[in-house]
Amino acid sequence: MVIRLTGAVLKVGLTGGIGSGKSAVASRLAEHGAVVIDADKVAREVVAPGTEGLAEIVAAFSGRVLDADGALDRAALGAVVFADETARRRLEAITHPRVRARTAELAAAASPDAIVVNDVPLLVEVGLAPTYHLVVVVQTAVTTRLTRLARDRGMDRAEAERRIAAQADDARRRAAADVVLTNDGSLAELHAAVDALWRERLVPFEANVRGRRPVHPHRVELTEADPTWPQQYARLAARIRHALAPADLRIDHIGSTAVPGLAAKDVIDIQLTVPTLADADGPLAERLAAAGFPRLPGDWWDNPRPPGSGRWEKRLHGSADPGRPVHLHVRAVDSPGWRYALLMRDHLRADPDQRAAYLLLKRELAASAPDSVTYTTAKDPWFDEEHLRAEEWAAQTGWRP
Structure with missing residues (x-):
């Protein structure tokens, strides 16, 4: 029986639907000292001009997905893949392995006592939940998300609805979640929930993983x-x-x-x-x-x-x-x-x-x-x-x- 060894850094998966406020949670965790790895930023890095990732995307979808400077035109690519599930899966097959490899490099560079938070929009969709010690899902009512997407990103309702429909629904995310942060209230309320999560769960969890200490309740309730x-x-x-x-x-x-x-x-x-x-x-x-x-x-x-x-x-x-x-x-x-x-x-x-x-x-x-x-x-x-x-x-x- 072959067992691969691994490091003990605490790995937290953070996800939520578009417009849910996931980025606000990631920012608050970073303020507490978490090492936040943004999958969207990594995704841009692995398809930057001159990369093998970009070359493979052009081979798959033609030069119409490039802008005048030869960089990836994400809006043009999005128009192709978000309306076509086959095309979207083809894109994911190109980008996801590269994102995972780069993410692993960044996590490996963290200190041994770090709490590494992977901010991954499609964590549930691509089956990454078992790779983390804990999965945190930010959940927000669809109506609230639509309002935020229109206000903050200038996205029209039809496009926002298409983006939401292309992702996992709330029930599927909850099934993968160890922690659900509801973000239908104020930013202060969200910050308070994140602060409690950090203080009461993530910090002691990291110390227990690093020190190989199990939680063992002694009282019967x-x-x-x-x-x-x-x-x-x-x-x-x-x-x-x-x-x-x-x-x-x-x-x-x-x-x-x-x-x-x-x-x-x-x-x-x-x-x-x-x-x-x-x-x-x-x-x-x-x-x-x-x-x-x-x-x-x-x-x-x-x-x-x-x-x-x-x-x-x-x-x-x-x-x-x-x-x-x-x-x-x-x-x-x-x-x-x-x-x-x-x-x-x-x-x-x-x-x-x-x-x-x-x-x-x-x-x-x-x-x-x-x-x-x-x-x-x-x-x-x-x-x-x-x-x-x-x-x-x-x-x-x-x-x-």
Whole structure:
């Protein structure tokens, strides 16, 4: 299994639709000290006169996209590609790889403790979200965006609507977003939201990534079932897959947040499957840490079912992001703990009575055992019995992990 190593600088993806106010967010982050890389500026650089990028654009779209001085006439090019999806994709195939390469160079030049913010208008459209530790989306009502485009850029309504329609819609951006900044109010309100994001999340996130420190909640606070938990898991899993590429390892959403309708601690449990636990050490652990999932110190294992059947060893990683606690359980394929995590999840999904019984137990224990160690240990007797019920269900249904 080949794992590529990477640096630990915090990488934040910033995006939003045209006219959303994304540039105002980028400017405010730069005032706080972020290293802001503007994809639009980089895009201009890679197609400047004399570059291979410009030569390839001319070969694709002819000299009609050049101005009198031989530079790229962006308005002329825009008139060609924004009305033609095939042409737009052809342009993106020319420019996007060059923009990514130049962006990587600029990020590599940042200091080790930098917070690098990539301001990328088409971050969602081109699938870049998993390459960042965090994705911030600026969201603004379309009517407000149309007004701003007319006022600030002199763009007529028909052209503004075409530009907006050519980009991802709000729902698609929200699905990729770890943070949504709503910009329908005043600039002062937007700045206040950015300041809080910087202070409460980005600065501690960067320090945790650099110091390989996971966030590990010790108090038990149950929250009602959040329908976005599966979506949050999907974003986290995509980051993990990107971090471990080209290795193609199985990743599963497990635990209570993977069971619809079940109240839980607001911690996303994820299972990463490795061939052996030896594969969980060394480069793989370092790659996960650099991606924002450092290992929790100490030895970790699952309580065996039935008790006394031998220790079920695993590796446990957390999240460096103070805004999204994660338990990343790294288990060997076909090991008892690996199978048990999948079995219990699937049985609780399938059996509403046991799901209700488990929820009642969780509420009682959360009220009487607020620390995580006591809470977890107190659930053991129930899980000893539930394990037997789950095994019977598996035998009856032909369940396989």
